[in-house]
Amino acid sequence: MRIAGVEMMREIDRIAVEEIGIPASVLMENAAIACVRNLDLTKGYFVVVCGRGNNGGDGFAIARHLYCMDKEVDVFYISEGSDYKAETRTNFRILKRLGVPMTPLSGETMWSFREALKDADVVVDSLLGTGVARPVRDFLRQVIQEININSRFVLSVDVPSGMNADTGESMGQVVDADITVTFQCMKRGFLNYEAMPHLGKIAVEKIGIPGPVEAKAEKGEYLTDHSLACSLIPIRDKTGFKGNYGKVLVVAGSQGFTGAALICTEAAISTGSGLVTLCSREEVFQSLVLRLKEAMSLHPDKLEDGVSRADVVVFGPGLGNFDVTFDMLLLVIKSMQENGGRSKTLLIDADGLNVLKDRTEILTHLDFNVILTPHVGEMSRLCGLSAEEIQKSRIDTARSFALEHKCIVVLKGFNTVVTDGSVVYVNPTGSSAMAQGGMGDALAGMIGSLCGQGLEPLEAAVLGTYLHGYIGDELAGERYVVKASEIIDAIPGSMKRLQDSRK
Numbered sequence: 026m027r028i029a030g031v032e033m034m035r036e037i038d039r040i041a042v043e044e045i046g047i048p049a050s051v052l053m054e055n056a057a058i059a060c061v062r063n064l065d066l067t068k069g070y071f072v073v074v075c076g077r078g079n080n081g082g083d084g085f086a087i088a089r090h091l092y093c094m095d096k097e098v099d100v101f102y103i104s105e106g107s108d109y110k111a112e113t114r115t116n117f118r119i120l121k122r123l124g125v126p127m128t129p130l131s132g133e134t135m136w137s138f139r140e141a142l143k144d145a146d147v148v149v150d151s152l153l154g155t156g157v158a159r160p161v162r163d164f165l166r167q168v169i170q171e172i173n174i175n176s177r178f179v180l181s182v183d184v185p186s187g188m189n190a191d192t193g194e195s196m197g198q199v200v201d202a203d204i205t206v207t208f209q210c211m212k213r214g215f216l217n218y219e220a221m222p223h224l225g226k227i228a229v230e231k232i233g234i235p236g237p238v239e240a241k242a243e244k245g246e247y248l249t250d251h252s253l254a255c256s257l258i259p260i261r262d263k264t265g266f267k268g269n270y271g272k273v274l275v276v277a278g279s280q281g282f283t284g285a286a287l288i289c290t291e292a293a294i295s296t297g298s299g300l301v302t303l304c305s306r307e308e309v310f311q312s313l314v315l316r317l318k319e320a321m322s323l324h325p326d327k328l329e330d331g332v333s334r335a336d337v338v339v340f341g342p343g344l345g346n347f348d349v350t351f352d353m354l355l356l357v358i359k360s361m362q363e364n365g366g367r368s369k370t371l372l373i374d375a376d377g378l379n380v381l382k383d384r385t386e387i388l389t390h391l392d393f394n395v396i397l398t399p400h401v402g403e404m405s406r407l408c409g410l411s412a413e414e415i416q417k418s419r420i421d422t423a424r425s426f427a428l429e430h431k432c433i434v435v436l437k438g439f440n441t442v443v444t445d446g447s448v449v450y451v452n453p454t455g456s457s458a459m460a461q462g463g464m465g466d467a468l469a470g471m472i473g474s475l476c477g478q479g480l481e482p483l484e485a486a487v488l489g490t491y492l493h494g495y496i497g498d499e500l501a502g503e504r505y506v507v508k509a510s511e512i513i514d515a516i517p518g519s520m521k522r523l524q525d526s527r528k
């Protein structure tokens with residue numbers, strides 16, 4: 026599914042209407058029907074609040090549909106004005122002629138508006154959509170406050186009124202929706218964590234604009250679709266043997282951080298790698314000896330050797346933020362440069378990222394693929410921005426870092442951002458039930474494994490991230506938190522089910 030900002034939505038609408046000739050009134054009608062589909066029609070009394078733009082026009086059309094269904098409907102609107110665009114004016118006039126109760130909002134009607142909001146089973150918010158162009162002040166601000174204070178349940182049409190659809194920021198006052206029915210594409214601003222409390226549930230509804238029209242205006246930003254993830258799961262050849270499924274070298278673990286090495290290694294094995302080797306210190310192997318059954322072990326003295334044989338190196342989990350970790354990373358890079366080529370991949374996670382603080386320029390001239398999997402704290406160390414700055418613009422931060430450093434960035438957290446600097450995939454799976462130590466180690470092992478099985482690094486990052494969260498969501502349905510070891514146990518079953526489910 027495509028992600029769109031305001032300019033891209035305008036361009037999509039323009040192409041659909043002006044170049045293709047789909048009447049704007051048809052789009053508005055489809056938008057209204059999509060909203061009605063998301064209303065609880067067992068309810069009897071609806072209040073629709075309409076602004077002066079096309080968002081208000083959607084509201085007028087929604088009110089008509091509700092009227093046709095014999096629902097009790099009250100429409101409150103900002104002003105009749107002659108400045109309505111054609112489709113909005115048409116829908117306004119239809120309601121007038123039908124005799125649907127319509128009240129212009131003013132100081133005098135505020136009392137009856139408030140009472141209607143209190144009585145309404147559902148309030149439809151169609152005051153402002155993507156056209157919000159200046160700070161919300163004075164009267165409009167008061168109208169939004171009244172909606173927030175008095176409503177039982179609010180459906181926002183396209184955007185919670187007062188929210189900037191590009192950034193998710195408040196323009197002064199924002200409607201608190203229980204559900205936001207947004208049209209055609211996920212709005213970019215909705216991915217900003219600040220926006221989330223206002224959005225309620227998000228439903229993205231198609232309104233009759235064909236995919237190729239969207240494609241003409243797109244900016245290479247997508248929400249990972251379930252079908253895309255399923256299609257990326259590698260098909261195992263009937264005659265395949267372990268040599269066909271990738272040699273993964275995991276460089277991880279130190280005293281006190283043996284779990285990170287175990288989890289990362291096991292995740293790579295469970296995701297389907299042919300051969301997985303763990304390179305770690307003696308003391309790590311001593312405590313893992315009974316638990317690591319399928320992996321091979323390698324002493325750090327043989328690191329270069331191990332790197333030269335591997336297709337993929339996963340570097341960092343539990344190594345410690347020490348000079349020796351940086352030295353090992355340099356050795357891995359040197360060895361990959363010498364024995365590398367475009368088919369090899371280095372995934373850097375956790376302490377592998379921490380030791381790159383102020384040294385990220387070493388990433389820019391490498392001949393092999395590099396994937397970085399930072400959480401926001403690690404990203405902050407890498408790029409020098411504060412965690413708050415990063416959270417405000419996760420897509421832009423990840424994208425520009427990836428572009429500048431010629432690598433793939435997986436910026437973890439709710440709505441993990443995966444990008445190679447050119448295209449962006451935002452991951453919709455996963456939840457805070459997964460916010461536990463070890464989860465990131467599992468993800469690193471999964472992505473590394475998928476690279477070794479022949480996926481392009483970006484594909485591996487997109488699929489690994491999706492699967493990791495998908496399995497977390499499946500398990501979290503039945504429990505409060507999910508452990509990384511439970512994710513690992515569930516990987517093979519989930520991959521098989523997702524693969525079988527594709528058409």
Ligand SMILES: NC(=O)C1=CN([C@@H]2O[C@H](COP(=O)(O)OP(=O)(O)OC[C@H]3O[C@@H](n4cnc5c(N)ncnc54)[C@H](O)[C@@H]3O)[C@@H](O)[C@H]2O)[C@@H](O)CC1
Nearest residue numbers: 038052053078079080153154155156157158159160161183
């Ligand atoms: N073909 C299209 O363009 C379609 C548009 N649709 C709807 O149209 C919306 C966009 O319509 P518009 O571009 O008319 O924009 P809006 O309806 O979001 O609002 C624009 C109007 O609000 C006023 N306004 C903006 N900021 C304000 C503020 N802070 N305080 C007071 N007034 C303010 C503007 O002067 C203008 O009159 C979408 O969100 C969607 O709901 C849908 O009908 C589907 C098709």
Ligand SMILES: Nc1ncnc2c1ncn2[C@@H]1O[C@H](COP(=O)(O)OP(=O)(O)O)[C@@H](O)[C@H]1O
Nearest residue numbers: 400437438439455456457460462463464465466
């Ligand atoms: N609220 C959340 N929603 C979705 N995914 C989450 C959430 N919290 C954590 N995760 C996922 O769990 C993993 C945690 O990784 P990380 O923070 O690196 O943990 P660790 O390094 O301790 O293993 C990441 O993949 C992250 O995206």
Ligand SMILES: [K+]
Nearest residue numbers: 153182184186
């Ligand atoms: K709205």
